[in-house]
Amino acid sequence: MSSYLRPTNLEDALHHLASVPATVIAGGTDFYPARVGRPVDEAILDISAIEELRGISTTSRHWRIGATTTWRDLLDAELPGCFDGLRAAARQVGGQQVQNVATVAGNLCNASPAADGVPPLLSLDAVVEIHGANGVRLLPLADFVLGNRRTALEGSDLLTAVLVPKAWEGARGGFLKLGARSSLVISIVMVAGTLTVDAHGSVERAALAIGACAETARRLPELEAALRGRPADGDLAGLVSPAHFQALSPIDDHRGTAAYRLDAAATLCRRLLLELASSP
């Protein structure tokens, strides 16, 4: 049975969701494209009017990106350099029309293998905050996006925020997207990375994630380990090897072959490391 609800506070939203299973929408930019040529005939919970879910705030341990925070909000926010990758992704999520209404959290919930927001947030060790029947729980992003269009959301769960640990404060972030045209393009491959450098100029921590090369975006733990302790200079790129990508399982499709995706992923990784090593 179709219904529509647009509450203005979280409590009402959760209360409603607990009683009526509903499709949650905010920006609508994934919802409508999936329904071209057919009517909306489902129960809808529109969370876009819940003010408390919008905006970026800080806690002692996290940056907190509320669930209805748009890509435009993110671009307009004052955020440190570790968000540069996420900001670069924000500029490439659809056109500005999409960036103006689409939400960061929605990009995660849609769980496309090519979601532009996932690799940067994975490389920031993001955690999602979920309000469910049993209260609030936190889940690492890697455990939230389970597969193509599959997430850990169940029943009356509502994703309410994306949390980025402050441990990355002072880190450098970057993001490279490869598509077959300049804008409005679904990624063939994308790479995001976050890097901290110690007082001696060596890599303290590195986090790298690849998107569109598996059912979900993946971190590259072997490469990250190989980078640790190395001087943060152009030689980092030379550490990238095919072995680091063995956990990926890209597909052949009209955007590119699997072999091409792996090849391009390695190239993008090298370039991203050069960029991160040379940034201040």
Add this chain to the structure above:
Amino acid sequence: MNDLGQNLADDRVTVRVFLNGQRQERQVAPMKRLSEALREDFGFTGVKVGCDAGDCGACTILMDGMQVCACMVPAAQADGKMLVTVEGMAADGVLSRVQQAFQRHGAAQCGACIPGMLAAATDVAARKQNPSERDVLDALGGVLCRCTGYRKIIAAVVDAGSEPQTTPPGAETAVGARLWRSDDVAKLTGVERFGADVIPDDALWLRAVRSPHAAAEFEIGDLQPLLRGHPGLSRVLTAADVPGNNGFGIYPDLKDQPVFADGLVRYRGEAVLALLGEREAVLAIDPEALPIDYRPLPPVIGLAAATAPEARQLHADRPGNLLIEADVRCGDASSALADCAHVVEGTWRTSSVEHAYIEPEAGYARRVGDRIELHVTTQTPYMDRDEVAQVMGLPPESIRIVPTACGGGFGGKLDQSVQPMVALAAWLADRPVACVYNRPESLMASTKRHPARIEARYGCDGDGRLRAMELMGTFDTGAYASWGPTVAGRVPVHASGPYRVPNVNARGRAIFTNAPPSGAFRGFGVPQCAIAHEALIDQLAEKCGLDALEFRLLNALRAGDRTPSGQELTASAGLAQCLEALRPHWQRARAEVAEHNRAHPVRRRGAGLGCMWYGCGNTGMTNPSTMRVTLSAAGRVTLYNGAVDIGQGSYTIMRQICADGLGLPIDAIEQVVGDTDLTPDAGKTSASRQTYVTGKATELAAADLRGRILRQANAARDAAISLADGILRVADGGIVHDIPLSQLPADADGVVLTGEATFDPPATPLDADGQGAPYGTYAFAAQLAVVEVDLELGTTKVLSIAAAHDVGKAINPTLVEGQIEGGIAQGLGLALMEEYLPGRTENLHDYLIPTVGDMPEIEVMLIEDPEPTGPHGAKGVGEPGLVPTAPAILAAIRQATGVAMHQVPATPDRLRAAILAAGEAS
């Protein structure tokens, strides 16, 4: 609404908006797309629907000052917002600065993207005082345009802050002046009405149900339960309902495409039946729930499969799946090739390409007594009329076609889409019946550019003079004939390119497969063919140690030469001038590329050339246009202009030609456009024929009327005429005659004098060897592309295009540039990104066309080598813009990478694979 805002979706919510400067409120279904709510509930049809998926941006509006795609905003979310659509941008009849800049720069062509473009442009203009080109590209990146190549739009937005100029540039004569479009204000203010904008409120809705299979037999089961279950569904139309011939097609003997398939479907997307009823009821039906029992057949996909000996035959009367083949033979190509000092050869493959006009197919029909009136988006009203008539079993005079504004065509709106279905339904229901394709339907159902396999050999003597060419062009014509014969006929004529070649053996053939029908698409097979001949020309130049431009110049067809069809080019063969205009650009580009590459081993640049020639008008057959211009007793001059303007500007340039022909200012020329009851047949808007053929008819019709006017005063040919207050003044030397027009005998329409003329270009049929004079004239062009290839990723960025085009005479240089720039954009898409795959790329995020950021800098150079049979020397330019672009880009890629791409699009993965393979081979 309760405290939680809860509502059933059937219920409506109150949406209060501040819309285009006015407070408005409507009761709207909360999840209705805001685009639909604005069009249907608030009445602002300036909001265009191009995809419903955020892929095209045509529906872009401003919401609280920010650009959003209205198709993805729930109507309920607009509550309390300030909205601006294209209708709200002008204030008190004065265009906004951004609109004025679009007008000055000729930024609108078909106009279907313009409402979205203007919203995006207004957004950036409000944010940035003097936006940089980068700012503009970012802001417009979400709006697709298929006509303009974006350059004039970018220029307009960058220039929007400058002091407005409110009147068009003045000129002594209209012809040759950069006059603003006759229809630009309508296109810039949302007043223009496209196919989906004219539908009456009481229209029934028709929705075709299409085959999900490329090949299948099918049976339709009992439809009564469906009809009973959906009270709003009034009937289901099938093949059995078609009263006339259940078949349409371009050629009189090839009406092979059914309106509704009759037990057998031959492509994914073929119409099987149509649902007719109230709109919401019809759209709510799940096609998969219909009682259609498909028995899939193994589909015949691709040329190899279709031509294999064991291939299943798609049409009983077409053995070998061969639709048609056509030859051009002159001299003795095979023995001449044996004698050549240098011979090169190769095979090239091109993909299926979608027109991707921003306006999907749309229109409605209504029955008026024993006649049917159709209001549709089309490139060809008279062909529509005749096609609908034979499907309905009615005489052509019983059908009236009133073209709406056409939101892009490029050849794709030369075939039937909604026309026969809505005509049939309106006839049976005796109610207006509308049909609007959604984007996936448009992609699935419509025709495509023929995928091709071109095998060619080219040879020259030791001095670099071309001696012989052989070409076999095999074209995948898909499930039905459509324009396949035109492609097969045009290709061999143009096979050897714009060069003097004494020995040619060229064949074009069209093969049936279970792909969507391939039809007309800007160039009719010549763009595919040019990819082959230009690659071979480059190789021959290298073999001879000659510069690629000088080699082309040496061999360029010139006036006095004979074509491979045996036609003597008596005038207006301007390839040499085009190449000479490009020479400094070419030399500079070569030097800059070499310097860049010394410092950049990974992102390497290359420069490449592409040349073309293109016969204007139909191939070897009559294709007349008739134009009429009248003078009324009230002193009004009306041009009856049947040359449908699909964005290229025929509603502007015909007025220019008419004005000069009469000796009156352009503002004096009113128009009645493209209505088969009112305007004479000006043929179809295709084959680069309107400027040349209809333009000439206009010139002659204006001369006819002017002659009649002068005879009223026995005045000399150079007498000046003017009109004021119903008085015709003829000033002949010192003598002034004032003729009160009301004193002249008037017909029932108040017309006192009429000029009319028909022009049919001087073409003759081709014989079995393709010999004859297939066209009245040819356009010539040369383009230079500079690209940068990322060798590690296989990505190509086109940096610049210099385009030199011999257009005979530019009737309106701004419009001519627009055609060339738009053609370049489509050529770029063909070369680098466009590939239609049924079932895979049925939307505009999987099927990629160039966005604003993909466009290079473009410099257009207009060469005017006049064509004596054309109006003021003009010839066509619609298709020539596209033809040389892909060859030039591929040549530039080859120079940058050393890799010759034999398959387009040269997508990043294909190019990277080729680079890797070349590296392994070396």
